[in-house]
Amino acid sequence: MEFATRPLPVGPETPFTASQIRDVIQQILATEGLPAIVQVGHPVIRQHAARFDGQIDDTELVQLIERMRDVMHAAPGVGLAAPQLGIPLQLAVLEDRFDVDPIASEARQRTPLGFFPILNPTYEPTSPSTASFYEGCLSMRGFQAVVTRHRDVRLSYQRPDGSTAAEEFTGWQARIVQHETDHLHGGIYLDRAELRSLSNDGEYRTNWAYPGIEEARHGLGFLDS
Template sequence: MLHAAKPTPFSAARIQETVREILAAGTLPPIVQAGHPVLRQRAALYDGQLETVELDALIALMRAVMHDAPGVGLAAPQLGISLQLAVLEDQYDVDAETSAVRSRSPLEFFAILNPSYAPLGTATAEFYEGCLSLSGLQAVVSRHESVRLDFTDPHGTARQREFSGWQARIVQHETDHLHGILYIDRAELRSLSNNAEYAARWAHPDIGLARQELGFLPDKPQTS
């Protein structure tokens, strides 16, 4: 059972000050790592704490940090900003087998404010997943196969979109960040691997071999 995160103590003034300091630095900021309290807080809802030009600049900076990492998503708390804002984009080339098994297709760049998701149906999918705030580690996470995402876009318009496959995984991962949830909270911890072991042993389109060898997600017993 997941622990409910406490609301961030960040005031609107502190959020604005933090953003302005990061933008004024003129360099790509470091990505906050697990153990920092900002990753375990429920981020503040965006309600106009930033000027439009500041919000646009922050989104552009977050996209640059995401590309530099590289990753397919980045949430504002990962830069030390406790605000419900995330950017998402998946343009990585993967082989045809992996793409098919993982239902992975390109995701065009977009930014989300104040997101929440709900499952569409009961189907789940289990794959290895990593996080830029847990550098060097990956673990298997069960996620909803399809979700509906409700969010506000940077122009202030309420949106609703549906996602499935790997896109749904990215959406869930980034939205979780804004509620103080890291993927390890949902992970099969027996699957936890560092990147070198993952690359050497478990970097297959599915998790079958890792599941067998590491002893997680065992087969359900047959019932008569």
């Protein structure tokens, strides 16, 4: 059964200037160790991030991407957006190399996603199909909720070398693409979630950690048919 997606509320534009964005990035790059992932309530998480247009040079951009990749791996997660480090810039990194139960992988159409960074991304659905699954966020630790997202999307973005690209994604890869792009526009997964499905990690593992959502849908009373 497929359900409709929820619209993403528009976040306020970031008040950061290019100079302020550069200062935040340079401070992160100059600090030993990995920066902390900021949590919901931090204003940058809810701001529409600035488009990347050369606020930092090529060397700093490569260094920032590598630092973000390290933070993502350490978390661990399958994506990380610059606002999650307190940087209001339209940059995210994505990678999914987790081993997942084959039954869950098939149900969620989850296949490995090689590492790649995206700048100034936008996406659009390429089919009317949707998928509803539990989803979490590194900036809201300890909770998960069911989110209905487009099953198939076309992502348009800029590569770090300045070239533009467009790729199509489906299944869980499309979910990652949408989740991280939403971050850059001031959105978090709860904006699109079925709030009656919200579970802390312990309750999710105990009651609702199935490949699909039918048990949770009936047990918690959301997405009534």
